[in-house]
Amino acid sequence: MSVLSIKFQLFIATSVWVNFFTFGLWLGSPTVVIPQLRREANTTAVVSDEMESWLSSVVGYAGLPWAVIFPLCMRRYGRKFPFIFASACALTSFIVYCSSSTAIQILAAEIIEGVIFASNSTVSMLVITEYTSPRHRGLFLTLKAASMNIAICIANAIGTFFHWKKIPILGTVCAVYSFSAIFWPESPYWLASKGRFAECMASHRWLKGTGDEAEKELKDLIQAQIEYQESHTNQHVLLKIHSTILKISPFIFKTCDMHGTFLFFGISFSICIYLFYAFLPETKDKTLQEIENCFKDNSEKGDIYMTPFPSAQLLTASKKDFTALYFSLKGLSLSEYYT
Template sequence: MNDFDIELKMNQKKNRLKRKYFYRQLLVNSAAIICLFIHGVEVGAPTVLVPQLRQEANSTDAVTPEQASWLPAIASYTAVPGLIVQNAMAAYFGRKVTHTFVSIGALIGFIIFYCSPNIQVIMIAQFFQGVFMSPYVCTVIMFIAEYTSSEHRGLFLTIKSATFFWGILTSNVLGTFFHWKTIPMLGMACSVYSLIVGYFWPESPLWLAKMGRFDQCAKSHRWLKGSSEKSEKELEKLLAENQNSKNKMPLKYQINHTFKSIIKKEIYKPVLLSQLLIALYVFSGKLVYTVYAVEILKKITNKTSTAYAGMLIIDAVTIFSMYIGCAFVKVFKRRTLLFACSSIGVAFLYILSIYLYLVKFHVFAEDKYVSISLLVGFSINKTLQEIAECMKGVKSVEDNRLLPTVRDNVTIVPENQK
């Protein structure tokens, strides 16, 4: 066997190993990312659920306007305590326990949803989804960052960006063509998948290192990322960073040190900027439109079938725009893209408002295709704006070195020091 054949076989072996560890990371991330899909299914459900419940009862009193308003909103309110609980669990009990907790909660919520005899019980199911699934939108980024190699991280984050909207589209498709109980059935299947895959997860190497479990950290890191020279250097750096004196601080000093870190401008400035960008997206009306799409389009088109078709078209356009936005942020400056898309989105809303007022005052007859086209234009620009907001927020975090500051200053008492 000559040198060329030996080198070829070595390269083939390296490629097989790379694929092996990539598939392991794919398996782990699939369980985390599918939770975002579940969240999209839960958010999209009220859009098609309310019309079906009213149709089944042959009365609008089956779901009052107040109940129709609270149904999508309750998950947002319950997400706040859920986020606090999930972050605390991730810090003190580990990422694997947190993921299992979320998957079980989502499964319970969808079981209640499926068995619901009335709107009141469905609201209880939405409460469960809000506590368990809504905060996962934040914690999933931590999971992807810690379980994924740097060369694959961008791929999984790109997949994550549109998964939520795929969930909304799937929920709306099921609710349009099938009975509403097919939605919780899909949610239960996805929750079971997430739970089963999560059972075979290793614990996060970063969390294990912070807790002082260095042998388990090395084992988990090598299972996920292999034993290549690059991976071993990453592991050595991880272990070295967590073997410093700060891990031996008294708990009282750690709490005081963490509080002082939080009030630094390197942390609160990007956090406030991120909140401003989120408010810009919410107050633009895109989220409200997502929930009330059928009702809005019914009033525009005066035809139920056209309203459902328009809703699905706009959902599909939203997903397509997410991928276009990922390409745009590589071509245009984030700030330019953010202001351009925001301005154009507002312009579409103004044009639509003026157009509908002119129709109301009988200046000319309404053309439903014009109205839907304006809504599609608005949806495209608001989706591109959302991508720009995400990337702008990440850039702000990077510029202010938020992540290193948090990692270096927010500490956890190792298990052997408790």
């Protein structure tokens, strides 16, 4: 891979890191903003305990609808437009934040910031995985989490030594940089899924160069999309799992009490970890197409996966096996969330 291709990938990755950084500024700001507001007003009534809890949590609630909207938008409009939209919302939220003087106004700004919360969980993750090479993907994904944690520390440091409005000023500068996404090409994976193979090749070569590995990845991507047949997995099963767990959650609390509930959480979480380790294939240095092929029915090719049992037994895993595993793990994770 050429140095130029790495620079292009860094150019895109930094925009994603900046979005995580701006979200980290939001996460860290309530800790220092609320005490300053109370100190300036010389009373705790300016930010009630209830308002304090909302200022610390409303971003998550505001992002829930967008967590559904963004995947639908990405399927129809690609990755570039939703990312630019999220960056525009981030800029708007920081401008409102910087202009705020009351807790209600700050709350309104945080509701807008909920778009970034959803974007980081959907759009940004897909941008990193589709726009970067397998060799650097793990590093880039690690740095996006690190940038958010660093931003939390910076927000606390700014609020400790300076006025809290310095935080949205820094966030505004970062949000402006995120608009560099205007100069991105569209995702080659999305272009291939739409049958726009000429644009896909141009985008892929702009991002990853024309080396042997990149050309092999491009060839596999186009070939797979030509042969692709959409899966018809019954997603209603997932909704039934949601509904069932919501229904039995009060019974679990009543029967097991708080200690039993946490014990249930620990056991189910341990089962999830083991099942992931036992059945999911390694993804390091693999292209997205190679990872996808791991979940397809490759019985004709004789693909096998090593399990961590002491006997080192070899199992042939089909797509149906992974579908069953997915819903099992999803059910366990949902039970952890609701309890």
